Amino acid sequence: MIKTHQLIRAKLENFSTDVQALAIRALELAESMPERSVFEQLKGIARQITKEKGESIDSQEDKA
């Protein structure tokens, strides 16, 4: 299982830091929460990321 998460995290490195941050939080939350709760938590996390950074659309695109 640890290996699975490592592989997924390694694959996420090909994406923007914001995408990585949100995806990793989604995975961490999904380990112990049901889908609906993960979604509710992610709303706040995504708002926080975009508010803090306020970066351009280009930076959120797939680096790969």
Add this chain to the structure above:
Amino acid sequence: MILKKIKLNNFRQFRGSQQIDFAWGTAGKVTVIFGENGRGKTGIYRALLFGLYGEKRLTQDAQIDDRELYLVNYPEMEARAGEKKPVEARVYLEFTHSGETYQIERSMRGMLDNGEVFQEDSGVRLVILDEVGNATTTRDPNVVADKVGRILDRALREYFLFDGEKIERLTRASSEQRGEISAGVRKLLDIDTLETAINATTHLRKYFDSELETRATGEHARVIKQLRENEERSSKLKERSATIEEELQRAAKEKKQVDAELEKIQEIRDLLSKRLNLEKTEKELETQIAGLLQEMKDRTGRTALLLVRKTTDKVFGDIDKRKEKHEIPSEIRRDLIDRLISDGLCICGTSIKSGSDELRKITQWRDRTPDIQTEDSMLNLWRYLSIVRSQYEDICLATETVLQKYALANSELHETRRKLENLRQKIGSTKRTDAANLDKHRWEIERKIIKLEEEKKRVQDELLVLRDAYEQLQQQRKEIEKEQRILDEFSRRANLAVATSDALKRIHKEFTGETRDLISRSATKYFRELLDHESQQTLRDVVVDSDYSIQVHDRWQKPFLANISAGQRQIMSIAFIAALARAAAGTDVLEMPLFMDTPFGRLSHEHRRNLLEHVPDWCTQWILLATDTEFGQFEEKILRKTGKWTKFYLLKGAGAGSTKIETMDVTHVGGLLREEAEVL
């Protein structure tokens, strides 16, 4: 998970306190727990499941009533029945996982009162010691279940803790079994977590898109609306696709059931087919017989002559004789002789006097001479009889032939009707209807499957079109936002959610594909190592399908699972488990114990040898519960050669209903075991 020890106290047939220390770490890998049937091997398997999950029943207990299943040692309850005190049965299990040591103790109380046994749970305690020795303790059964489930989920336990029967089930091709395996593999690989994350980010994307849609204007709003509609349509189609898939599975299951029913009455189907042929034969024979009877009727006149053949021959003979004597036709006609007698004068001029010798002679001559009509009739009769007699042989032959044909056809008809009667008795009217109805039902299911497959294809095609359109719309959206410099927070949130959801989906696709390939490759490698020489001629690759169901291909790369033996299935399952564990752990070594209860029953000796030689290399711990019939000197020698077998426990009878666990040195167990010659 590595099992270190199990302590049993008044659990099942293990009276008093008894213990098994499993081989682990540098002290070896393999533990053999040996005992005759009925000595308690399955009791140890039961204790393990009770300790870990609190499970009291095994699959094999399906027919046993809870009240009859005693987990508390019965002789001990019996001994304390007079004191009216309960007996406590305890299982203590110690294992390590990821550097931590887990100590679980689970117990039950039981009491025998007036011949009736009362049992109840009396608690569980889990102590977790971290790497530096800090301990955390819990007695909450839910917390214990959660902690243990995170190490070895209950749904996955059958992959690592199993008996021969269970392991073979892994390779069965039923949709139910596929679903079970798929769920197990997803849990083991933690794909469920990834999928939960994907679904949550998809919700997030939809939520932020709808938020953005209320604020957007013009072209931007139109594209966002189209994206939403696209997703809604895709969502509906995916739901329909899932429903079709379920319907297809149900139809396939139903078809299989019908086939099984038909299989059951296959004999009747064969009989029905035979009956149909016999009925056809019966009709043909009836027609043939009717034709022959008509032919006989047509021949009645001529055939009847045969009835008067003797008379005919006699009459013909008489006439013929007279002809030969020249009596007929007579030289002088009778009316001329009458006139000579009446005139009293012969033709020669001699007088014929009354009473003279001449008159007497002439009168005799006249009496011998028939009259003219009689003579003509006799001659006609002679000619007719002559013709008739010449046809006798032909009539005889023709009549005999018809009669023979009739007799043969009649005999065949009789035999056919006898067979038909037998068949009718065998078939019975109800089953005949069942067979016909089942055939019809099967045909309807096939039609349904064809229609569903067609719809599935249409849905998939439309989904592909929608996906392309979705990507184009997303691209348009980005361009519009860039051109119009729509970079507000709502837009950024929505874009982040889209990008995250898409990223996780892409990773999921890559990861599952790579994992399936890895499991297939590893399972094939292990399978080939375990297969006996004969099986290797036929079987080649283990293939894991998209739903994680397992298939084996033959040397022509054709699916062959349906044709392999129970032993080969068992071997394939073990190879699959080893491959699965490797994929989950990311190493060549299985990070779970393989706990096998009597696994050799269905295996050939070569399979046994391969298993004993290779499994210790693949796993970190192998606990083998073996009977005296499956573990002999042959197996002992092979296992000893691996150098990884260090623990041996003997289960010995210790009075009625009790078993004693005795530890023995592995180098001294040979005398206990069945001789090598017997197996070789």
